[in-house]
Amino acid sequence: MKGKSIRFASLVCAAWLSVVPGASAEGTHPPLTDQAGDPVRGREIVRDTSRASCLICHSISALPDRDHGELGPPLDGVGSIYTAAELRLRIMDARRILPDTIMPPYFATNDLYRVGARWEGQTIYSAQDVEDVVAFVMTLVD
Numbered sequence: 451m452k453g454k455s456i457r458f459a460s461l462v463c464a465a466w467l468s469v470v471p472g473a474s475a476e477g478t479h480p481p482l483t484d485q486a487g488d489p490v491r492g493r494e495i496v497r498d499t500s501r502a503s504c505l506i507c508h509s510i511s512a513l514p515d516r517d518h519g520e521l522g523p524p525l526d527g528v529g530s531i532y533t534a535a536e537l538r539l540r541i542m543d544a545r546r547i548l549p550d551t552i553m554p555p556y557f558a559t560n561d562l563y564r565v566g567a568r569w570e571g572q573t574i575y576s577a578q579d580v581e582d583v584v585a586f587v588m589t590l591v592d
């Protein structure tokens with residue numbers, strides 16, 4: 451149920467998106483690199499606890515990790531719901547879809563809250579990391 455209302459909220463927000471620079475009305479983003487994403491590498495990136503692991507907030511049953519978060523909806527099956535372009539924008543900066551989200555923007559440096567000096571001006575993921583993570587998440591199909 452929770453997932454459904456979130457999806458509905460993203461639909462409502464699609465209209466709002468048309469006023470946000472860099473995001474399309476559909477809430478999508480084109481590939482960031484010429485090199486296709488590597489799902490095997492993406493799988494390791496999402497598990498990397500030193501880089502705001504998705505598992506802090508989401509569960510992914512395909513992964514062997516012991517601890518899975520519950521702050522966000524389970525990611526099982528999201529590859530059947532979203533296109534790669536939709537997932538890319540969400541991973542880059544979910545605030546462009548849901549302005550008040552707690553999900554960290556993995557490829558943005560603007561308006562971040564309490565960023566340590568070491569991280570200032572840096573993105574959590576590189577452009578290729580984003581592509582690899584998108585490729586992995588796209589394998590999470592029903």
Ligand code: HEC
Nearest residue numbers: 453456502503504506507521522523528548551552553554
């Ligand atoms: C700090 C918590 C947090 C982290 C870390 C996080 N997310 Fe999220 N994510 C959320 C929340 C909460 C939502 C529900 C919508 C919202 O409030 O933004 C969400 C929504 C999503 C959705 C939409 C799910 C649906 O069913 O509609 C996807 C896809 C997603 N996240 C992918 C990721 C990926 C991939 C990562 C790691 C690269 C990640 N998230 C890291 C909190 C997080």
